[in-house]
Amino acid sequence: MSSQQRFICDYLIIGSGCAGLMSAIKASAHGSVIVITKKRARDCNSNWAQGGIASVTDQADSFDAHLQDTLTAGAGLCREDVAREIIQSGPGRIQELLDLGIRFTSRGGLPNGADAGAKEFDLGREGGHSARRILHAGDVTGEELIRVLLERCAALPNIRLLENHQAVDLISSRRLDWDGPNRCLGAFVLDRETRVVHTFLSKFVILATGGAGKVYLYTSNPDIACGEGVAMAYRAYAEIANMEFFQFHPTCMYHSQAKSFLISEAVRGEGAVLKCRRGGDVVEFMKAHHDCASLAPRDIVGRAIDRELKKSGDACVYLDIRHHSEDFLKQRFPNIFATCLELGINMAEQLIPVVPAAHYCCGGVRADVNGRTCVDHLYAVGEVACTGFHGANRLASNSLLEALVLAHNAVCETAATINDVDVRHLEMESKRHVPGWSSGDATDPDELIVVYHNWDEIRRFMWDYVGIFRTTKRLQRAKTRIRSIRKEIEYFYWDFILAPDLVELRNMASVAEMIIDSALARHESIGLHYNADCPVADPDKAQKETILHRPGFERTLH
Numbered sequence: 001m002s003s004q005q006r007f008i009c010d011y012l013i014i015g016s017g018c019a020g021l022m023s024a025i026k027a028s029a030h031g032s033v034i035v036i037t038k039k040r041a042r043d044c045n046s047n048w049a050q051g052g053i054a055s056v057t058d059q060a061d062s063f064d065a066h067l068q069d070t071l072t073a074g075a076g077l078c079r080e081d082v083a084r085e086i087i088q089s090g091p092g093r094i095q096e097l098l099d100l101g102i103r104f105t106s107r108g109g110l111p112n113g114a115d116a117g118a119k120e121f122d123l124g125r126e127g128g129h130s131a132r133r134i135l136h137a138g139d140v141t142g143e144e145l146i147r148v149l150l151e152r153c154a155a156l157p158n159i160r161l162l163e164n165h166q167a168v169d170l171i172s173s174r175r176l177d178w179d180g181p182n183r184c185l186g187a188f189v190l191d192r193e194t195r196v197v198h199t200f201l202s203k204f205v206i207l208a209t210g211g212a213g214k215v216y217l218y219t220s221n222p223d224i225a226c227g228e229g230v231a232m233a234y235r236a237y238a239e240i241a242n243m244e245f246f247q248f249h250p251t252c253m254y255h256s257q258a259k260s261f262l263i264s265e266a267v268r269g270e271g272a273v274l275k276c277r278r279g280g281d282v283v284e285f286m287k288a289h290h291d292c293a294s295l296a297p298r299d300i301v302g303r304a305i306d307r308e309l310k311k312s313g314d315a316c317v318y319l320d321i322r323h324h325s326e327d328f329l330k331q332r333f334p335n336i337f338a339t340c341l342e343l344g345i346n347m348a349e350q351l352i353p354v355v356p357a358a359h360y361c362c363g364g365v366r367a368d369v370n371g372r373t374c375v376d377h378l379y380a381v382g383e384v385a386c387t388g389f390h391g392a393n394r395l396a397s398n399s400l401l402e403a404l405v406l407a408h409n410a411v412c413e414t415a416a417t418i419n420d421v422d423v424r425h426l427e428m429e430s431k432r433h434v435p436g437w438s439s440g441d442a443t444d445p446d447e448l449i450v451v452y453h454n455w456d457e458i459r460r461f462m463w464d465y466v467g468i469f470r471t472t473k474r475l476q477r478a479k480t481r482i483r484s485i486r487k488e489i490e491y492f493y494w495d496f497i498l499a500p501d502l503v504e505l506r507n508m509a510s511v512a513e514m515i516i517d518s519a520l521a522r523h524e525s526i527g528l529h530y531n532a533d534c535p536v537a538d539p540d541k542a543q544k545e546t547i548l549h550r551p552g553f554e555r556t557l558h
Helices: 019-025 063-073 079-100 143-153 230-233 265-269 298-312 326-332 336-342 398-415 425-431 450-465 472-495 500-521
Strands: 005-013 033-036 160-162 165-172 184-191 196-207 246-253 273-278 281-282 317-320 353-359 364-366 378-380 544-548 554-557
Touching: 005 019, 005 160, 005 184, 019 033, 019 143, 019 160, 019 196, 019 398, 033 165, 033 196, 063 079, 079 143, 079 398, 143 160, 143 398, 160 326, 165 230, 165 500, 196 230, 196 398, 230 364, 230 378, 230 500, 246 265, 246 298, 273 298, 298 317, 298 378, 326 336, 450 472, 450 500, 472 500
Parallel strands: 005 033, 005 196, 033 160, 196 378
Antiparallel strands: 165 184, 184 196, 246 353, 273 281, 273 317, 317 353, 544 554
16 A cells, blocks of 8 residues: 655645636646646536626626626625626636637637637526626536636646545644644645545645535536535634525436436526426416516526425426527537437427526635635635625526636735745744644444445435425424434544545535534525525625534524
8 A cells, every 4th residue: 555645835726626727727827736636637516517607798788787686696695895806807817718728609609619819709698697798618618618727737837636636634733733823734635546645735725626516415516516625624613604505506407317417597598488387288487486587596496496396296397498499509509409319308399307406505615805714824716615706696607707716816815925935844833743644543444335325314304404495493303313424424434444435425414514504593584595484584684694613513693
C-alpha cells in the first residue's frame, strides 16, 4: 500500500466544476495550484447544465431588470448589494469566456456559434425572467463550458489536476487546537484508488464542491453531489446559511430508463406548456397557480406540480411543445431531442412526462461576494456558497453567473496578500506541526450493507418529509431518524478504514441534518421553504437568514 504524502501549494481548489476550474485558471497567474476532484474532472454539476448563463448582453435589456427579476424570484430575501454586483459583473465574465474560446449559439441557429466572438447571441428565456438574456450553447452549455475550461487548465503549467481524489476534512487551526483566529491550512484527501489519506497544505483553500442533490431520492444532480463542501466547512467551524431553501427543478424526465435527466427550463422558455390528465383529457393547469403560467418561478411551478400529482394520484405531469417543428427542436435542443427520441418520445409529436426533482441548494457556506468565509483563508465559490444572491429561490441560469463572478473575485482578493502567507512559516511560529491522517486501530469494514441501507433511508425520508411540501411533524420525524443514523455512521467512520462511500455517507447525513434543522428553525413559509403549519411570510418582514454554527446546531435567525 502507498504511504501517506504531504503536498504544499499556494492554492488548493476542491472541485472541478465551473467555479473550481475558473478559480484555478485565474489563480495560476499568482502561484501553484492543485485541483482535486473525487472522480473524473467532467463528473460535476456544471457539466450537466443545459440552460445557460444569465447575463445582460442585449441593449433592450438592463441590469436593473435582471436585478428586479432576481429579487422577485428570491422572495425578498436576496442581498441586493451582492445581487447588483454579480449582475453588473456578468458582461465582463462572459467576455472572458469568449476569449477562452467558448462557442455560444448565435442567432440564425449556428450550432454552438460558428463565430466565438459573435455579439448576436441567440438569447434564451426561462422562468422568472422578464427578457431573453440566457446565453447558451444549444442545450449543452455546461458541457461546452467545462470543455473550454479543462482545455485551458491543461495548457497552464502551474495547475495540477488530481482526479479520483476525495477531500475528507479541512484542516483548520481551531480543529488543531492552535491559538489565534481560526484559519484553514489545507485538507486531508483520500486517494480513492490506493485508499491512502494524504495531507495537502496551502496558503488558500477554495471550496468549489457544488451541490447536495443526492441527499434526496429524486434529483437532477450527478452521483457526486453529496454536499461534502458544506459538511467539511461546518466541521471546520464555518457558518452555514439558509439550508432550508433547496430548489426542486419542476421538470425532470419521468422514465424508467432515464436517470436524473433534466428537461431544461429553456424548453418552457420556448413555449412548452405544462399539462396534466383530468378525466380523459390532458389540460393546462399552471394558469390557475400564477399569472406567468408555465413560466412562473421554480418554487411556484414545483409546488403546483406537487399539488396536481397529489390530487390526481398520477405519477407525472407533461410538457407540451408540439407547436414547434421537429427541425426547430432538433436545432434548439439537440441533446434533449436525441435523448427523448432514444426513449421513444418525439418531442414534436408527443408529450414529455416530467416530475420535480432536487436540483439546487440555495443555502451553503456563508460567504461574501468575494467568496470569503468566517474562517480565514477559506473561500467558497459556486453552489457550495451562500452569498445571499439567490435569496429564498434561485432565478434560472443565475448559478453559472454567480460561479464565474465569485471565482474571479476570490482570486483577485487572495492575490493581493498571497506573498504574505507561508504555511511552513505559520507552523514554525505556532511551534506545532500539522499532523498526518491517523486511522488508529481502524479495520476494513465488513458490514458495508449498513452503509448502503443508511444511504437509501436518508434519501427516502428526506424526499418524503423534507421535500417540496413540509409539515412540522414530518420535519420532527426526519430529525429523530437522522440523529439515530448519524450515531451509526460515526461508529463506522472511526472504527473502520475509510472508503469513498463511507466518506460520502457521513457528509450526506450531516447536510441532511442541516437542512432539517434549518427548516425547523424557520417558522414561516417563503420561497422554496413551504411548511403547511406555518403562515406565508410577508417578504418585507421575513427573517433574512437561518445560520447554523458549530458546535451543535445552534439555530439562530437574523
